[in-house]
Amino acid sequence: MMQPALDDAALLARLVAFETVSGRSNVALCRFIADYLERCGAVVEQLPGTGDDRLNLVARVGPSSADAARDGLVLCGHSDVVPADEPEWEGDPFTLREAGERLIGRGACDMKGFVALAVNRVARAAAAGSTLRRPLYLLLCCDEEIGSLGARVFARNAAQIALLPRNVLIGEPTAGRVVRMHKGHLKLALQVSGRAAHSGLPHLGVSAIDGATDVLLALRRAAAQLAGIRTDTSAFFPxxxxxxxxxxxxxxGAAVNVVPADCRIDVGVRLLPGQAAPLALEVIQAELAALPAELRQRVRVDVTNDNPPMLCPVDAEIHRALAAIVGQSDSLGVSFASDAGVLSEAGLSCVLWGPGEMDRAHRPNEYITRGELAAAGDVLDRLIRQFCF
Ligand SMILES: [Zn+2]
Structure with missing residues (x-):
């Protein structure tokens, strides 16, 4: 079997060049990775994702049937990136540029840097042949940045989930710290309806925006109530x-001279680990219930996306092993959501750990350094040796 063709930085450059902004096709990227890994001997499956042109990808090296304990390791990333429309980009965001230690490009940090490391390690393990005692998987999901949509499609297939080792490392940029908790992101749409009329004859209409004003105040009260809640995971989100x-x-609204017939309010709630959508909905509904009945009847609440929080037990094997390798003794939580929410809900044991810092992601001139890539590669090598060989 062939050794991987590119080093980590060169592979990252290839991955960045695929403009896999969320909601757009990632087929070319998946085809490239599938071809790259198959040449080295990995077994690759491209699975339906969120649409015809967006796929999830699973690659495996080592024994095919997971043992009863589901030992082995999954390296998991997302293939999409956020848009790169900011005027502050100093070059083409989809051409990886080198400046000193920095490798700059959209997705370099979140999270094609990790994906490049993971792909090369799976490729190398495949090229090494039959020496793996337990399976090593790569799971690449589409459309993470717009609500873990690809991971949700993947997790819905219980048979697919059951084939995977239970230990999952998700390579979100955490500056090399192991994260075992994150908040969820519940997205709601509140539709306020009214009746359109000429603004010169307002008594013939019912203003949806006027109603929305009271709904906004109710939401402010709900926010204040939620802000008073503490749980046993609060301490991890100081x-x-x-x-x-x-x-x-x-x-x-439609125009300045028309009484508005519609107003939509989009709300996000970042729930703590252990909390779920009904908690937030009850608090919001209780505030809405206090509105005048006439208005209350014109308000509809819909859940548009529910990305659950993540909580990995401190003594889970993947958490203990990774914390030991990086020499970390404390437990960490982060306030962003990830694919770990839906994957852990499906029964997998997930932690976040990856090179680069989240506050560089989603910004112009996003970068990862060569040093960060190299250090993260070493950690991955040790983890893979421990879990798969
Ligand atoms: Zn990410």
């Missing part, structure tokens, strides 16, 4: 120890 409600978007 910057924001409560479920945070954000009114992120308002759209309403």
């Amino acid at each position: 910057e924001c120890p409560y479920p945070a409600l954000n009114v992120g978007l308002i759209r309403g």
Whole structure:
């Protein structure tokens, strides 16, 4: 079998060149990775993702049937990146650029840097032939950045999940720290309806935006209530120890001379580990119930996406092993959601750990350093040796 053709940085450059912005095709990227890994001897499956042109990818090296204990390791990443429309980009975001130690490009940090490391390690393990005692998997999901949509499709297939080792490392940028908790992201749409009329004859209409004003105040009260909640995981989120409600978007009305018939309010709630959608919905519904009945009847609440929180037990094998390798004794939580929510809900044991820092991601001139890549590669090598050989 062939050795992997590219070093980690060169492979990263190839991956960055695929413009896999969320919601757009990732087929070319998946085809490239499948071909790259198959040449080395890995078994690759491209699976339906969130649409015809967006796929999930699973690659395996080592024994095919997981043993009863489901030993082995899954390296998991997402194939999509956030848009790169910011004017501050100093070059083409989809051409990896080198400046000193930095490798700059959209997705370099979140998270094609990790994906390049993972692909090369799976390729190398495959090229080494039959020496693996337990399986090593790569799981690449599409459309993570818009609500873990690809991972949700994957997790819905119980037979697919059952084939995987239970230990999953998700390579989100955590600056090399092991993260065993993250908040969820529950997205709601509140539709306020009214009746359109000429604004010169407002008594013939019912203003949806006027109604939305009261709904916004109810949401503010709900946010304040949620902000008073503490749980036993609050301590792991010192910057924001409560479920945070954000009114992120308002759209309403047709023209300045028309009484508006519609107003939509989009809300996100970052739930703590252990909390679920009904908690937030009950708090919000209780506030809405206090509105005048006439208005209450014109408000509809829909859950548009429910990305659950993640909580990996401190003594889970993957957490203990990775913490030991990086020399970390404390437990960490982060306030962003990831594919770990839906995958752990499906029964997998997930932690986040990866090179680069999240506050560099989703920004112009996103980068990873060569040093970060090399250090993360060493950690992955040790982890793979421990879990698969
Ligand atoms: Zn990410």
